[in-house]
Amino acid sequence: MNIFITGGNGQVGFELQRQFSLFGNVLAPTRHELDLTDANAVDAYLAEHQPALILNAGAYTAVDKAESEPEQAKRLNAELPAQLAEYAAKHNIPLVHYSTDYVYPGDGETPWQEDSPTAPLSVYGQTKLEGDQAVTQSGCQHLIFRTSWVYAARGNNFMKTMLRLGRERDALSIVNDQIGAPTPARLIAQVTALAFAPHHSPLTTHNSPLSIHIPSGIYHLAPRGETSWHGFASEIFKQAQVLGEELAIQSGTVSGIPTVEFPTPAQRPLNSRMRLTKLEAALGVTLPVWQHQLALTLAECCEE
Numbered sequence: 001m002n003i004f005i006t007g008g009n010g011q012v013g014f015e016l017q018r019q020f021s022l023f024g025n026v027l028a029p030t031r032h033e034l035d036l037t038d039a040n041a042v043d044a045y046l047a048e049h050q051p052a053l054i055l056n057a058g059a060y061t062a063v064d065k066a067e068s069e070p071e072q073a074k075r076l077n078a079e080l081p082a083q084l085a086e087y088a089a090k091h092n093i094p095l096v097h098y099s100t101d102y103v104y105p106g107d108g109e110t111p112w113q114e115d116s117p118t119a120p121l122s123v124y125g126q127t128k129l130e131g132d133q134a135v136t137q138s139g140c141q142h143l144i145f146r147t148s149w150v151y152a153a154r155g156n157n158f159m160k161t162m163l164r165l166g167r168e169r170d171a172l173s174i175v176n177d178q179i180g181a182p183t184p185a186r187l188i189a190q191v192t193a194l195a196f197a198p199h200h201s202p203l204t205t206h207n208s209p210l211s212i213h214i215p216s217g218i219y220h221l222a223p224r225g226e227t228s229w230h231g232f233a234s235e236i237f238k239q240a241q242v243l244g245e246e247l248a249i250q251s252g253t254v255s256g257i258p259t260v261e262f263p264t265p266a267q268r269p270l271n272s273r274m275r276l277t278k279l280e281a282a283l284g285v286t287l288p289v290w291q292h293q294l295a296l297t298l299a300e301c302c303e304e
């Protein structure tokens with residue numbers, strides 16, 4: 001059975017390749033093998049490989065650049081998921097899709113729920129929302145995991161930017177009024193796999209490893225707890241130092257600044273808090289706290 005992973009070289013897609021290789025034959029074409037902006041090529045790929053499951057981790061994730069490349073962002077973030085969902089509905093196969101805290105307006109301090117009103121502040125957020133809506137409306141079996149602040153030992157992310165800057169500089173200013181939860185790509189892939197692998201007992205009827213065993217819908221997926229980007233950066237430096245990283249910066253010397261002092265092309269939400277109870281209840285799990293998840297990820301990239 002073929003499992004088609006888009007964006008398999010990205011942060012989430014790579015970890016999905018690890019987890020789902022137990023469940024079937026993983027197909028994860030690189031951008032040279034399959035250009036996801038080419039709708040005809042995607043159709044031809046689907047027709048040739050007849051996947052039994054699609055995990056859509058491909059996306060346009062350059063938040064600032066999306067402001068000046070809205071068409072490209074829309075193709076990857078809105079039209080591609082619509083196309084995959086249409087295929088999934090027609091062939092009665094499940095689709096997993098990934099979404100973002102940037103679909104929410106970011107006001108207030110109350111954690112968002114999956115059915116909270118959306119109001120994206122950026123092109124990236126708007127195109128991601130259109131993707132979510134297309135998947136929801138397609139009628140296919142689906143899971144949409146809304147996650148936030150994704151990082152991993154490989155790929156481009158805030159943690160790796162901070163490790164690089166922390167080696168080069170002895171002072172940094174980081175925004176302290178955007179609040180959310182940093183999520184390791186590996187946690188996202190583990191949780192995705194759990195949604196496909198129910199506990200078996202000899203008394204239960206066999207479930208296919210390629211069918212979803214929780215209701216279709218949107219689920220928030222992040223670790224427990226909350227912090228700011230400044231808090232995340234400070235914790236990265238504190239933990240990296242303990243692991244023996246040679247840093248020019250001390251965790252205590254990172255200055256916190258308001259968003260208005262760090263102008264960027266795209267506006268980002270101040271409140272990215274997300275309630276996690278829907279996912280925890282559906283899967284029967286307790287999500288781990290973000291600090292311990294950071295330790296696991298840092299150990300991977302700070303180890304000599």
Ligand SMILES: NC(=O)C1=CN([C@@H]2O[C@H](COP(=O)(O)OP(=O)(O)OC[C@H]3O[C@@H](n4cnc5c(N)ncnc54)[C@H](OP(=O)(O)O)[C@@H]3O)[C@@H](O)[C@H]2O)C=CC1
Nearest residue numbers: 007009010011012031035036058059061098100147149150
């Ligand atoms: N990163 C984050 O902080 C967050 C991400 N998400 C969502 O999670 C999902 C996964 O994100 P993440 O793993 O971080 O993203 P990455 O940017 O790490 O990976 C995206 C993948 O898509 C591929 N891709 C992009 N354009 C094309 C194209 N034209 N043809 C073929 N492949 C293409 C990239 O290929 P290549 O490797 O060649 O560039 C890459 O493998 C996305 O839906 C994202 O919106 C949600 C919340 C936070």
Ligand SMILES: Cc1cn([C@H]2C[C@H](O)[C@@H](COP(=O)(O)OP(=O)(O)O[C@H]3O[C@@H](C)C(=O)[C@@H](O)[C@H]3O)O2)c(=O)[nH]c1=O
Nearest residue numbers: 061063100101102148149150158173174175229262268
């Ligand atoms: C490098 C740097 C960033 N910042 C700020 C800018 C921004 O508000 C915050 C994080 O920077 P980033 O560029 O990593 O942020 P960004 O790329 O917007 O991260 C987002 O990516 C998309 C794909 C998502 O879906 C979101 O969940 C979120 O993870 O830190 C500083 O304050 N100082 C700095 O030196």
Ligand SMILES: [Mg+2]
Nearest residue numbers: 061062063157
């Ligand atoms: Mg980024």
